[in-house]
Every structure is written in C-alpha cells, then in structure tokens.
Ligand SMILES: NC(=O)C1=CN([C@@H]2O[C@H](COP(=O)(O)OP(=O)(O)OC[C@H]3O[C@@H](n4cnc5c(N)ncnc54)[C@H](OP(=O)(O)O)[C@@H]3O)[C@@H](O)[C@H]2O)C=CC1
C-alpha cells in the first residue's frame with residue numbers, strides 16, 4: 001500500500017518503520033511546514049499530528065476519497081463533523097484513542113469491571129494517566145475513552161473531571177513524566193480494599209502496529225469504524 005503519514009513526529013516515525021517492514025511504501029510524510037501536497041498519491045492516510053490540525057487533515061482525506069486512520073487525540077469536539085462528512089462523501093474513516101491490542105483488551109476489561117461495580121456502591125472509582133512531558137492534551141484520549149466506558153456501564157457516574165471530585169464525576173489525575181509512553185490506571189476503592197486494573201505501554205510499537213493493521217483493514221471499505229471492528233473484539 002502507498003501510505004501518507006500526516007504528522008511525522010514520534011508516532012509518524014515509528015509507524016514508518018513498521019509499515020516498511022510490512023512491505024508498504026511511504027509516499028508522503030507531512031509535518032507543520034508542508035502546506036502543499038497531493039494526498040491522492042496515497043491509498044490510505046495515517047494521521048498522528050496535533051489536536052488543532054487533525055480535523056483539517058481528516059477532512060482533506062475524506063474530501064479527496066482517501067481512506068483515513070486517525071490516532072491524534074484532543075480534537076474530539078469535531079468528531080461528529082468528521083463522521084457526517086465521511087457519510088456524506090461515502091468515505092472510509094477510523095478513529096481510535098489507542099490502537100494497541102493491549103489497550104483494546106484493557107478497554108473490554110474496564111467495561112466488564114464497571115458493570116460488576118455498578119451494584120457495589122461501597123467502591124468509588126478514580127483514574128490516573130501518566131505520559132511524557134511533550135504531550136499537548138490532558139487527560140489522554142485513552143483516559144477519556146476509559147471514563148466514557150465507565151459512565152456507559154456504571155449507574156453512579158455521569159461525567160469525568162480533572163479537578164476535585166464532584167458527585168457523579170470520575171476523578172482523573174493526569175501526570176507528565178519524562179519519556180513515559182503511556183500508563184493508564186483504573187482504581188475502585190472501598191474502606192476495606194482497592195481493586196486496580198492497569199495498562200503500561202513499554203514503548204510506542206504497539207500503538208504504531210495497531211495503526212498500520214487498521215490501515216490495511218480499512219482500504220477497500222466505506223464507512224466509519226472503530227478498533228473493535230478491526231480486532232473483532234468487544
Ligand atoms: N491513538 C493512539 O494509539 C495514539 C495516539 N497518539 C496521539 O498522536 C498524536 C501525535 O503523537 P506524537 O507522534 O507522540 O506527537 P509528536 O509531537 O511527536 O508529533 C506530532 C507531529 O505532528 C506534526 N504537525 C504539526 N502540524 C501539522 C500539520 N498541519 N499537519 C501534519 N502534521 C503536523 C508536528 O510537526 P512539528 O514538530 O513540525 O510541529 C509533529 O511532527 C498525539 O495527539 C497523541 O496523543 C500517540 C500515541 C498513540
């Protein structure tokens with residue numbers, strides 16, 4: 001496949017290595033200063049850029065009939081617009097806050113645990129995410145996905161927040177520590193014990209491999225998809 005990388009930072013460069021190893025070509029590697037480029041050279045685009053440009057990058061792909069895999073976080077206020085555009089243009093679009101197989105398994109564990117905890121009011125949930133210091137958004141996209149999945153599966157929670165706990169709100173602590181690729185923790189605490197589930201990424205390989213697998217899967221399809229469609233779990 002001919003792949004366009006929209007964003008050639010830490011993730012773009014990791015994706016390039018994995019894509020080349022799997023026999024693909026990188027026909028574009030776009031960064032902040034690359035204003036003029038022909039996206040139609042690509043069979044598929046993979047966007048790991050920055051929150052303020054992600055929606056434009058995705059729209060440009062959809063408008064030019066190029067399937068697009070989006071991994072950028074922090075732009076989701078525009079997600080429904082991207083979905084509507086994709087449907088209108090009969091395009092192909094997938095977004096995931098986290099492309100790693102491990103985190104997608106963790107998402108399922110989190111939903112199951114939330115369903116079990118919904119009847120056990122003695123436990124209060126809290127979350128923590130830790131990332132490297134260059135990260136632009138907080139909380140992480142993965143933490144938001146985890147919180148939304150708890151809200152959908154647990155009667156007591158209606159929202160999440162980064163500050164002090166409000167009633168019916170899941171408190172999230174976002175820490176920034178040099179070189180951490182991504183750690184997510186969900187805690188249920190009672191007076192007598194704590195139950196914790198945690199995912200620790202050791203490097204960016206899992207995210208990048210998942211994004212390339214999603215791109216391979218997406219080509220030739222039309223519609224709006226999630227990683228559950230690609231991995232057939234959940
Ligand atoms: N879904 C997932 O599985 C994962 C998602 N992410 C998300 O992916 C995104 C990128 O992460 P990461 O690679 O670590 O970040 P980096 O900062 O290393 O890379 C972002 C890149 O985007 C570039 N960029 C800036 N403006 C544009 C533009 N207009 N078009 C294209 N590219 C542009 C930046 O260029 P310049 O440096 O010149 O400004 C930079 O090279 C983040 O939102 C992060 O949260 C990260 C890991 C996994």
Ligand SMILES: O=C(O)C1=N[C@H](C(=O)O)C[C@H](O)C1
Nearest residue numbers: 073097135140141142181182
């Ligand atoms: O910025 C990162 O690095 C990461 N971002 C994603 C997120 O916001 O959840 C995924 C992963 O945790 C790494």
